Amino acid sequence: MTPRGTGALALAIGCFIAANQVGVVELMYFGTLLLGVLAASLVSLHLVRRSDRITRWLSPDVATVGRPSTVIAQLGVRSPLPTSPGRWEDTLPKGVRGAAKGTFPALGSGLSGGQKTVELEYTVTGVRRGIHSIGPLTVTSSDPFGLARRRTVFSDDTRITVAPAILELSALTNLLGDAGGTLHTQNNQLGQGADNLVARPYVSGDSMRRIHWRASAHRGDLMVRQEEQESTPDAVVVLDRGVLRYTAEAMTATGADPGFETAVTVAISVISRLVHDGYAVDVVDSDGTTLVEHLDGGDMTAVEDTRTLFANVTARRDDHLHHLPKLFAGIMTGPVVVITGRFDKQDADAIAPVVHHSSLPILFAVSPTREAVDRALDVGWHAASIDPDADVAHAWTGAVERGVSRAHR
Known part of the structure; x- marks a missing residue:
């Protein structure tokens, strides 16, 4: 029971005692009414039936250290009676941080329909690389009078992957001649002679031995012999x-x-x-x-x-x-x-x-x-x-x- 419910119970007991001591029958009626309301509150909470499974997924699928990701939790609720709003809270491991809690929405009567689906969403940030488990999720609801509280635990947990961040590093384009790369590739000789070779513009890092002097003189720019088969370095x-x-x-x-x-x-x-x-x-x-x-x-x-x-x-x-x-x-x-x-x-x-x-x-x-x-x-x-x-x-x-x-x- 909530503090309000505990107070109502204490007041009902006090009414019974006072009615017996002073002989006021109305106090007996009032105490009985309070006990009836308390009983109705407890019964109404236990008429609410929730599914015993929860589904979570992460967006993107793999979390990254230092970057936010979205967790979406989906669970079903069965209740023949309307429910009042409550509170939910998901359990987070040490590998992630975030505010995994919020207001659980009120739901209408489920007599005319089947299971209702509730979707909860929150943001987490990876703080520790590894495989971690999120869960269990706890939903706390109370009756319309706020006299009793029910705590439902969805014990299913979800494993998530937190991968290391990829830092932005400068390209090696200024070192292509020394280190290779897309624009400077390893080569295999295909033939001999220079008359039938295709020339291409000189790229910084090309060997001076590959300069095609005849084509360079004709074009006015340095050209090199393209007598190689390109392969990935x-x-x-x-x-x-x-x-x-x-x-x-x-x-x-x-x-x-x-x-x-x-x-x-x-x-x-x-x-x-x-x-x-x-x-x-x-x-x-x-x-x-x-x-x-x-x-x-x-x-x-x-x-x-x-x-x-x-x-x-x-x-x-x-x-x-x-x-x-x-x-x-x-x-x-x-x-x-x-x-x-x-x-x-x-x-x-x-x-x-x-x-x-x-x-x-x-x-x-x-x-x-x-x-x-x-x-x-x-x-x-x-x-x-x-x-x-x-x-x-x-x-x-x-x-x-x-x-x-x-x-x-």
Whole structure:
């Protein structure tokens, strides 16, 4: 019962006592009336029958850390009597935040119809990457007199995915000649001679050996020989998941270690940038384990799928960063982006050979020492620190264009 109902019950009992003491029969009638109203209130609440299932869905289907999403909950109500407004509240996990409560609408009599559908909507914001469960949902309703209250719990919960955010990074278009990309592709020789070759305008980064001097003289602009078959350039993103580079929480739960969360966010952002720029991207751990399927250049749908997979990635026990050069032995590729946590001078020396197998070696470390970054720069890495408070977009631009983002060291 509500405080009002409790007061009515106390008043009814008081009326019975007073009627017996002073002999006023009317007080007995009044007390009986109050008890009748209380009983009617309780009965009316229990005549309201609600379905035992609830359906929720998220828009968009996958939530994103730091960005709002809409949760829509749909439930059915069966009641032979009209119902008064009530209150509803949904239970949110630690991985999301929002105001998941509101006014439950009044409903008319259901004698002439079947189950009535009520749709509730609220906004949540992802705060922690991972798979989380929303629910149960509680509806609290009262009788028209406000004497009694009924609390109905819809125990069904709904699992939602909170994926890392993709940060906007600058394009590599100013480095096409060095790093590859959609406009600068790998080539295979098709034939010999120059008379039957097709010439195209010179693009910054083209080899001087490919200049077609006869066509250049005829056109008045530099032209190059188009005797190659274009193919998509490759890039490799290495997400070092060794737990020794982070904290123990990074291995036991998603979203628990800020450093590892930064590494995951940077990884998916770099993947998105490279795929958008036309690179075919391989995503591996430092031991060579493939984290996602090969991504083709320009396939942004695959990037979204990768982002969803990254919602549940955690650190692992072993540390294989020092063995990274073995993965690139005997091969030459385009950009190689290594993302790791703790990083010292010995680590920089251990992975130095990778530089000679990449057209654009980039290194991001969450917790590097100053000597480690300097050493990485000395051996040829484009390096930057990406602590959890760093401006990742600025660090990316600084590392790519200048070799280091000194504002974040």
